[in-house]
Amino acid sequence: MNDILSLSRFGWLIRKIFIEKTASVFGSMLLCFIVTLVFYGMVMLLQGIAEAQNDAFLVGLTLGGALMASVVFGYFSNDATGVSFLTLPASVLEKWLSGILIIGLYFFLFLVYFRLIDLAFVAQYHHNLNTHSPYYKEQYELVNILRFTDSTAAQNFTMFFNFTGIMMLGALFFNKAAFIKTALVICSILVAGFLLNLFIINLLIKNVQTAFPFSIVWLWVGKERARLDLSSENADIVKIAFRFVLPAILWVLSLLRLKEKEF
Amino acid sequence: MILLDKFCFGYKANSLLYQNLQLSLERGRIYGLLGKNGAGKSTLLKNLIGLLYPTSGTVSVNGFNPSGRQPSFLRTIYFIPEEVYVPALTINNYVKIFAPFYPAFDRTMLNTYLEKLDIQTDKKLNTLSFGQQKKFIIAFALACNTSVLIMDEPTNGLDIPSKKRFRKLISSSMHDDRIIFISTHQTRDLENLIDQVVIVDNGELVLNAPVEVIGQKLSFKIVEENYNEQPVFYEEELLKGRAVIIENTNGLESQINLEQLFNAATENPVMVKAVFNK
Numbered sequence: 001m002n003d004i005l006s007l008s009r010f011g012w013l014i015r016k017i018f019i020e021k022t023a024s025v026f027g028s029m030l031l032c033f034i035v036t037l038v039f040y041g042m043v044m045l046l047q048g049i050a051e052a053q054n055d056a057f058l059v060g061l062t063l064g065g066a067l068m069a070s071v072v073f074g075y076f077s078n079d080a081t082g083v084s085f086l087t088l089p090a091s092v093l094e095k096w097l098s099g100i101l102i103i104g105l106y107f108f109l110f111l112v113y114f115r116l117i118d119l120a121f122v123a124q125y126h127h128n129l130n131t132h133s134p135y136y137k138e139q140y141e142l143v144n145i146l147r148f149t150d151s152t153a154a155q156n157f158t159m160f161f162n163f164t165g166i167m168m169l170g171a172l173f174f175n176k177a178a179f180i181k182t183a184l185v186i187c188s189i190l191v192a193g194f195l196l197n198l199f200i201i202n203l204l205i206k207n208v209q210t211a212f213p214f215s216i217v218w219l220w221v222g223k224e225r226a227r228l229d230l231s232s233e234n235a236d237i238v239k240i241a242f243r244f245v246l247p248a249i250l251w252v253l254s255l256l257r258l259k260e261k262e263f
Numbered sequence: 264m265i266l267l268d269k270f271c272f273g274y275k276a277n278s279l280l281y282q283n284l285q286l287s288l289e290r291g292r293i294y295g296l297l298g299k300n301g302a303g304k305s306t307l308l309k310n311l312i313g314l315l316y317p318t319s320g321t322v323s324v325n326g327f328n329p330s331g332r333q334p335s336f337l338r339t340i341y342f343i344p345e346e347v348y349v350p351a352l353t354i355n356n357y358v359k360i361f362a363p364f365y366p367a368f369d370r371t372m373l374n375t376y377l378e379k380l381d382i383q384t385d386k387k388l389n390t391l392s393f394g395q396q397k398k399f400i401i402a403f404a405l406a407c408n409t410s411v412l413i414m415d416e417p418t419n420g421l422d423i424p425s426k427k428r429f430r431k432l433i434s435s436s437m438h439d440d441r442i443i444f445i446s447t448h449q450t451r452d453l454e455n456l457i458d459q460v461v462i463v464d465n466g467e468l469v470l471n472a473p474v475e476v477i478g479q480k481l482s483f484k485i486v487e488e489n490y491n492e493q494p495v496f497y498e499e500e501l502l503k504g505r506a507v508i509i510e511n512t513n514g515l516e517s518q519i520n521l522e523q524l525f526n527a528a529t530e531n532p533v534m535v536k537a538v539f540n541k
Contacts, residue, residue: 003333009364016360020350080348087312089337089364259332263314 010094032064053146062159068106069167070179072099082263092259165250172257214238269320281466291439295457296446304446312342340411341404349388349396367408376402394420405436414445418452430456450521462528469528478516497527
């Protein structure tokens with residue numbers, strides 16, 4: 001008997017999870033889609049459509065992905081469900097993949113959904129432009145649908161994979177209120193990282209205004225602000241680390257944590 | 264077969280709940296695990312199913328190390344925790360999605376067990392009372408035909424007629440290739456059901472003996488107030504007189520009272536051990 005991966009057993013597991021967790025999985029997806037739509041509309045009214053596209057994409061993909069990642073391994077908030085999940089005769093890899101599949105499904109559905117609402121909002125924007133305005137062409141070309149291949153989308157994809165990895169790990173570490181506890185850990189790490197980085201930079205360089213880890217240092221030069229960027233070689237290394245290495249580590253750690261999970 | 268060898272477990276490394284526990288459970292028997300609240304009964308059971316890992320020593324269930332939680336191991340063992348989980352599904356749908364994981368599952372048997380436990384419903388399982396949910400899970404677990412069935416406080420939440428049905432069902436579903444291990448602190452629920460008594464206290468195995476051996480070694484009697492013929496392991500005042508447990512020296516077997524046996528083993532472990540180690 002294959003104790004690592006059996007397609008038939010994986011099929012039973014997926015069927016079980018989708019039937020059993022229909023409300024929580026699809027309810028969370030629906031909630032994320034609604035929040036994205038509302039956020040897009042509100043930011044568009046307040047700050048314009050270009051800002052709305054980026055912000056709604058960030059909220060829907062990154063925060064929605066994090067929420068989904070927390071839901072898929074949310075068995076351990078309750079003794080009975082935790083025991084039932086861990087003692088079900090399926091392999092650790094199959095149980096982990098079932099979570100990954102749901103996160104992947106959310107990723108795919110979100111992109112389709114976002115493209116549809118983006119098309120609708122952009123079409124509405126174009127439709128509302130005054131065709132007789134001398135700036136019509138510039139205004140028209142100013143706003144286009146968000147391309148999933150541009151740098152904004154790429155940054156969001158990076159955040160999605162990192163945050164989902166952290167949330168999966170968090171759901172397997174914290175049994176109760178995992179989403180909140182993990183979010184607090186993330187915030188603490190970000191703040192601590194920022195402060196530590198600022199402290200070290202201040203030891204090395206004078207007149208620092210502020211600094212962001214792995215990115216940029218702002219300096220006072222007289223009364224002017226000047227930026228000190230990471231060299232392009234180092235920036236590439238950081239990019240690769242955050243895009244590929246860190247998510248891979250986090251996702252693999254979640255698999256190992258599930259394997260070692262005691263409950 | 265279940266084997267614990269030099270088993271040590273503690274939730275904290277410097278405070279062990281179990282130290283060097285040796286325990287062997289054979290097929291074809293129903294074991295009753297007795298212990299006070301917090302004695303570590305659930306902890307022991309969780310180590311057998313692989314939900315907790317021993318600090319040191321080994322645990323072997325059907326030749327598997329439970330901590331691996333491989334599917335080939337999990338399909339041979341069913342664990343019913345004290346709090347059971349049932350999703351918002353009807354019995355038929357529950358069977359459709361859970362039964363494929365257990366190759367020896369038998370639907371006809373499930374129907375029989377459900378009938379015996381008086382559960383006939385088309386409602387979703389999560390709308391049933393806790394006792395009904397528990398009875399359904401017990402019936403499902405038995406129908407899975409796993410060689411090891413572990414139950415943690417199975418009678419908690421069951422009404423009096425259901426407890427009686429539960430005992431009858433467990434007895435009737437027992438066979439030579441199966442081990443049933445039941446933990447409880449309600450000793451009366453296991454009377455006339457178990458073949459062997461396992462008592463744990465303070466992380467120690469106080470008693471592990473077949474019921475017939477207990478009957479041969481100990482005598483459960485109602486005696487006069489001034490009885491002093493033999494050393495008494497345990498005594499309590501009842502309405503009908505003074506109940507005592509003494510060593511069985513005349514070879515006549517008496518009816519075992521699990522509650523009194525448990526009290527004797529936990530209050531006077533040295534004397535009880537001495538009798539069984541003779």
